[in-house]
Amino acid sequence: MHHRDEADLIIRGGRIHRFDAEESTATALAVRDGVIVALDEKAEALRARDTVELDGRTAIPGVNDAHLHAAWLGARWPHLFFSEDPAAHQPSGRLVSTPAERHAALLRAWRLLAELGITSYTEPGIGPGEDEGETGCFGTGMLDAYVELHRAGAQTSRVTMLRLFGTIDGESTLEDFERGLRMPAPQTDPRWLAITGVKIFADGIPPLATAWVQEPYADGTTGHLLTRGEDPVTAFRRMVELAVRDGRQVAVHATGDRSIEEFLLALEGLGAPTASGPHYVVHGDLATPDQIERLRRIGAGFAVQPLIAAHTHAWAGAQLGPARLATAWPLREMLDAGVLTTVTSDAPIATPDWRASLDAALALLGADAVGTRRALLRRMTADAARQDGAEAWKGTLETGKVADLTVLDEDPLEPGRPFAAAGVARTIVGGRTVFSSGS
Ligand SMILES: [Zn+2]
Known part of the structure; x- marks a missing residue:
């Protein structure tokens, strides 16, 4: 006592x-x-x-990367998709096959995240649709690995997990989705492993001309929905409706304005849905000002990746044309509108180093004031906790909330220096030091 x-x-x-x-x-x-x-x-x-x-030194609330594939990151580390070295080795095929390899991948990711000062993240898409998947990083075996390590008390970061009933970056059928939704999620302590939401892939990405768009690409195509059933739109709407009615948080990978519109129409048609957390668009590259405002109005949000914007800008421009490229990745509009927005890495696509994501965000905004820095840091702390439906107990440093802190060598709110210059001195999760630069 x-x-x-x-x-x-x-x-x-x-x-x-x-x-x-x-x-x-x-x-x-x-x-x-x-x-x-x-x-x-x-x-x-x-x-x-x-x-x-x-x-x-300076302490801030523990950093929360609201879209980071930790299992995949751990299995691939140190190899990222976007690397400074174009000749860098890219692992392919099956990365993890056994329970021991899956555990090792997660433990490797958690060590890395602790070193980076990350205390929470969202693992966006694990489930039966990937049981035969190429990498082995997103299937039921990985869910089991998560639950086993969770029950063993081995976590050094808090996890929000989205379940996946189709394939990662690919198609899903309404039938598989319905079956998956009926399978109960394992019992866990939601402060450490919250398995509450579902992930749906609506479309692809602009650089590959697979984002579903209103205005055709240079080659005349428009991309399309990845959901399958009687017809793609009906299947998509039904998936969103089933998950929302089941009380699930719904996160939809949508980069094109057509797919974002479909998600909006589905949510608007369901009224003001309550769930384990706000529903949100993952990526939202080509969201229009009208869509940003409508998402705000229904309490939904965006999880965006400024590093992906930086890495794919020129490549996407070839598909989108200059006018549309100039309005892509509307982070400024999202911040100005006050819509819930999280800044995330999508690691291992980009580096999990959140400081690089925030520096890319500063470049995207063309601004570097205390207020801008504060607004961006909130996207990886307080607002990320809102996305998790966890703002009552994490994301800010107030009495009654968990003691998750990231200690930095310099004050990240001071303008004029890149976020990357702020070394991570210590990472504290629930009052326990999980990383210290001095040890
Ligand atoms: Zn992702």
Whole structure:
């Protein structure tokens, strides 16, 4: 039993950005049973078994990458799809086959994420549709590996998982979707492994001319929906409806304006749906201002990837033409509209280093002010927690919320330096240090 004047841990001696509604900072923070119990002088007044001295460093809420394929990342590491070296080796074929290999992939990813200061992420798409999949990274075996490591207490980052009833980046049938939705998700502690949502692939990507678009590509095609049933649109709408009515959060991979529109029409037709978390568009490359506003109005959001925009800009331009390219990746419009938006990596497509994603976002916005930096960091902390349906207990540093913190060598809100210059000094999850640069 704890005494009221005792804490497990006190963090002090630097600046703590809380990212609360008042955007306040704290000088100290006390933790008991993994939860923040006091701030500032009240925290300093407690007796603590352990102390973390910031030595002038800056702490922020733990970074949450709201779209990151950790199993795939761990299996491929250190190989990313977008690499500075065009001749870099690209692993192919089956990457993991046995339970031991699946465990190793997850543990490798978690170690890497801890080193990067990431305390939460969304694993966007694991399920039976990938049991025969090429890589072995997205099937039921990987779900089992997650649950086993979760039950063994081996996690060093919190996970929100979307289930997948079709193939990754490919087609899904209404029949498989209905069958998958009926399978109960394993029982887990949702603060560590929340298996609440479903992922649906609506279309492809603009550079391959597979995003489903209103205005044809240079070659006259428009892309198409990836859902299959009586007809693609009916199957897609039915999938969204079934999942929403089942209380599931629905995340739809949609890059083209036609597929985003279909998702919107489905959600609007269902009224204001309540779920385990807000529904959202993954990517949203070609979202129009009207669609951004309508998504905001129904409480839905976007998970976007500025690094993918940076890497594929020229390539996509060849398909989209200059006028449409100029309006693609509308991050500025999303921020201005106030629609729920998370900035994510989609690793291992791009690097899981969130600082690189935020630097790409600064470049995309053409701005570097304290307010811009704060807005972007919120996309990987407070707003990512909203996407997780978890803003009541994580994402900001307030009493009663979990003590997940990322400690940086310099203040990431200071303009003029890239985010990448801020070294990760320590990663704390639930009051426990899972990475320290000094050890
Ligand atoms: Zn992805």
